[in-house]
Amino acid sequence: MSKPKKASSKKPVDQPSHEQDTRRNFLGKSGLVAGGLIALNSRSGNAQATPGHATAAQDHAAATAQPGEDQSTRTLTPCSTVRTRKNIMAMTAAELQAFREAIAALKARPAANPTSFAAYAQHHATFCSGPPALQIHFGWFFLPWHRAYLYRFEQLLQAVRPGVTLPYWSWTTTRTIPPAYTQNPASNTLFHSARLRNPVGGTAPSMPATMATAARITALMGMNWTLFGGGPIPNAGGLEVNPHNPVHGWVGGDMGVFATAARDPLFYAHHCNVDRVWARWQRTHPNPADPTWLNRRLDPFNVTIQETLRVESLCYRYVDFTLLLAMDRNREAAGPGYHSETIKLEDDQLDALRNREAPEDVQLHVEGVEIPKKVSQEFRVFLNVPNANRDTQTEGNENFVDSFTLVPLGHEQMDHEKKDGGNEQLTKVNIALPVPASATRSALRDRADLSATIVQVPLDEGGERAAEERLKIDSVRLEVVR
Numbered sequence: 086m087s088k089p090k091k092a093s094s095k096k097p098v099d100q101p102s103h104e105q106d107t108r109r110n111f112l113g114k115s116g117l118v119a120g121g122l123i124a125l126n127s128r129s130g131n132a133q134a135t136p137g138h139a140t141a142a143q144d145h146a147a148a149t150a151q152p153g154e155d156q157s158t159r160t161l162t163p164c165s166t167v168r169t170r171k172n173i174m175a176m177t178a179a180e181l182q183a184f185r186e187a188i189a190a191l192k193a194r195p196a197a198n199p200t201s202f203a204a205y206a207q208h209h210a211t212f213c214s215g216p217p218a219l220q221i222h223f224g225w226f227f228l229p230w231h232r233a234y235l236y237r238f239e240q241l242l243q244a245v246r247p248g249v250t251l252p253y254w255s256w257t258t259t260r261t262i263p264p265a266y267t268q269n270p271a272s273n274t275l276f277h278s279a280r281l282r283n284p285v286g287g288t289a290p291s292m293p294a295t296m297a298t299a300a301r302i303t304a305l306m307g308m309n310w311t312l313f314g315g316g317p318i319p320n321a322g323g324l325e326v327n328p329h330n331p332v333h334g335w336v337g338g339d340m341g342v343f344a345t346a347a348r349d350p351l352f353y354a355h356h357c358n359v360d361r362v363w364a365r366w367q368r369t370h371p372n373p374a375d376p377t378w379l380n381r382r383l384d385p386f387n388v389t390i391q392e393t394l395r396v397e398s399l400c401y402r403y404v405d406f407t408l409l410l411a412m413d414r415n416r417e418a419a420g421p422g423y424h425s426e427t428i429k430l431e432d433d434q435l436d437a438l439r440n441r442e443a444p445e446d447v448q449l450h451v452e453g454v455e456i457p458k459k460v461s462q463e464f465r466v467f468l469n470v471p472n473a474n475r476d477t478q479t480e481g482n483e484n485f486v487d488s489f490t491l492v493p494l495g496h497e498q499m500d501h502e503k504k505d506g507g508n509e510q511l512t513k514v515n516i517a518l519p520v521p522a523s524a525t526r527s528a529l530r531d532r533a534d535l536s537a538t539i540v541q542v543p544l545d546e547g548g549e550r551a552a553e554e555r556l557k558i559d560s561v562r563l564e565v566v567r
């Protein structure tokens with residue numbers, strides 16, 4: 086699936102990095118190890134989470150631990166699975182359900198349990214409204230501290246429901262509290278009554294047009310670190326004061342005061358979007374090189390700022406937006422094939438697709454592809470070639486994305502298995518294809534809309550048997566990460 090951007094520079098997993106060794110020595114010497122810190126990737130940190138539901142990162146940490154090593158002192162281990170955080174508005178019903186179940190499980194734990202929702206919210210209160218020495222707002226600790234805070238929270242959720250990621254609330258495009266957080270108040274664990282802007286009588290209040298605008302985000306992208314991320318306290322950065330602060334204030338209630346903000350589940354979606362804006366800024370700007378900042382430990386997490394700087398090291402990336410390309414399954418022309426409806430793109434979507442930052446930033450997810458029963462079938466994917474057929478050139482055709490082939494299971498030739506197993510056979514698979522930058526550039530050269538065409542080509546020589554086989558595809562999504 087999706088590979089971390091700099092995966093090739095990743096150190097071998099069984100060799101702890103020099104930085105990690107140095108850090109452990111430092112922590113050991115300074116006596117901080119025993120101080121009850123929360124290790125971001127530790128098993129012990131999750132000791133009270135549901136047993137038997139370790140996250141991929143935890144499994145990985147355990148698998149790569151040296152004998153006798155104290156897991157609680159391990160900080161960030163290379164991760165094997167980089168997951169994507171999505172816009173709450175683009176989550177599937179199943180994803181939303183899993184996320185809600187994980188939140189509900191943390192909420193069900195008593196406050197005395199350090200892995201409970203209540204205890205976790207209290208960390209924010211301590212470091213955001215406690216003594217000045219602990220303060221992490223109003224300056225350059227704000228972004229990395231909250232990144233660590235979200236990451237650890239996401240791990241608690243994943244310990245309950247493996248694979249769950251935090252959704253973000255894109256305030257520039259969703260101008261009300263997202264419905265996932267307000268609908269069915271009585272049974273919705275994401276609903277929080279202590280909010281000023283919950284819908285009243287079915288009407289959801291909208292943010293003032295001056296607040297959290299796309300123009301503000303564009304302005305932030307042009308700022309240097311000091312303007313964007315701030316300096317030593319009390320020099321607050323641009324992202325913190327706008328739009329981070331106004332959204333807190335506008336949602337109001339618990340969100341309107343730092344001491345109570347993290348009691349509202351919406352807090353995490355709000356901060357996830359703040360973190361997304363930072364991650365996007367980082368792709369085109371250098372991080373500050375000041376060692377005072379880089380080496381600063383982010384209490385109560387066992388991690389330095391340096392270790393929070395690459396989101397891929399924390400096993401996530403952001404899906405900036407998703408285009409759902411609805412497939413027409415009944416396309417008859419030129420043999421079996423699938424053509425999507427054409428989607429009109431917004432200006433910022435066009436911009437993102439034309440000015441790619443990394444090759445794997447755009448991925449086409451072809452989901453629920455039926456596995457052929459008779460012969461292997463190749464699927465050739467094109468962008469903005471609505472008339473593509475089996476004769477359409479792929480070589481030298483910039484609008485050609487890629488092809489994939491599915492091979493029949495042949496289980497009808499395995500009578501014995503059918504008899505005793507009675508297991509249901511796998512019938513559908515999901516395929517993720519990186520879309521070459523040349524393909525999006527070429528497809529969008531003179532136009533502002535997009536469609537996908539998938540041509541099905543049987544790989545048997547004569548093609549006689551295959552002609553009968555018309556395979557289904559559930560959906561095609563274009564995910565843009567940045």
Ligand SMILES: [Cu+2]
Nearest residue numbers: 329333346356
């Ligand atoms: Cu905040």
